[in-house]
Amino acid sequence: MKENKLKKYFSVLGVLAVLISLIGLFGCQKAAKNTDCEQSSWNKTTGVVQVKRGRLTPTLSGKSNVSRANPFVIVSPQQGEFIAKIESGVKVKKGTVLGTVGNVELVTPVDATIISVEETGEYPKNYPLFTMQYVGFALNLDAEYFLRELPANSILNGKFQIQDGIGPEDAIAVVMSETSNSEDQGMTYSLQCMISQDVEVKEGQLATVVVTAETKEDVLLLPISVVAGRVKQGSVTLISDGDEKKVQVELGASDGAYIEIISGLNEGDKVSAVPPNLDLRNN
Structure with a gap:
């Protein structure tokens, strides 16, 4: 009697073991299918962006402390x-x-x-x-690259907002200052947003500064989010006849949302909405 009970017990355990194995196998297959599905979804939803012509207002922004000009x-x-x-x-x-x-x-x-x-x-x-x-007082921004992309003596405008203070206020002028770096680099340029003597600020106060230049007309543009790189040179994934390839592009001015394409692409070219450095398929 006791032996029969033991046989039944081990028989039930055997059935349970088989069921657990099947469930595990099914789960693994399902996980594999999900992974394939996710990869397939990634490939289909990468997105495409077209190179277009338009207007661009070069913009530089940053944080700066109020200091004597x-x-x-x-x-x-x-x-x-x-x-x-x-x-x-x-x-x-x-x-x-x-x-x-x-x-x-x-x-x-x-x-x-x-x-x-x-x-x-x-x-x-x-x-x-x-x-x-x-x-008087001023706010300073590093602008070596920004200035390099603009014509000499470009008309610049500036606005600033003092943190937990006045603003937004217009700068009375935006001018260039020479900054001495290392012996190898020599002189570089920064921008100073001059604050009117009528505006009450204190040395050391933190401010957000935005500088804009004259709008550029009829330039090639791409959203900045699709380009790997920000200064002078960058890369994108060009899509042509179903094929994809990484191409180098020369970059110009930016407004923070779009960037000027000086060379490397033509109007109407299609590129991946994901920049090459963030494309998971390249990893």
Whole structure:
């Protein structure tokens, strides 16, 4: 009697073991199918974006602390003969003509004192001709690449918002300042957003700063999210006749949402909505 009970017990255990094995096998197959399905879904939903022509307002934004304004420079807008009309040490009002390069007048953007001025002569484009000092506060942004993509003496506008304080306020001027780095790099340029003396701020306050340049018309554009890289060179996944390949592109200005494509693609080209560095299929 006892033996019969034991036989029945082990028989039930055997049936349970078989069932558990089958369930495990079915689960593994289902998981494999789900993985295949997810991979298939990824391939189908990657998305495609088309290169289009449009307008772009170059934009630079960042955080900065309020500080006393640094000396700023006015550079030559073109190659040509420079003739100064104002000497160093003179205080000038906003809008004063400081000199000329060829037939182009150089005008001071704010009330300032001229610290130094180059001698009359022939100078290349972008050469610093005047160094000037504004008495007041300013906000500084690293802008080496941003300025490289813009014409010399581009008209720049700035806005700022003091954290937990005033704003948004317009900067009275946006000017270039020279910054000395290492011996190898030499001088680089930053942007200063000059704060009006009528606006009450304190040194050290944190602010959000946005600088915009003149709008560029009829340029090739892509959403910045589809491009791997942000400075000068980048890459995208070009889709043509069902084939995909990674191509290098030369990048221009950006407004934070779109970026200018200078070369490497043509209008109407289709690219993957996922940049090459984030495409899981490449990993």
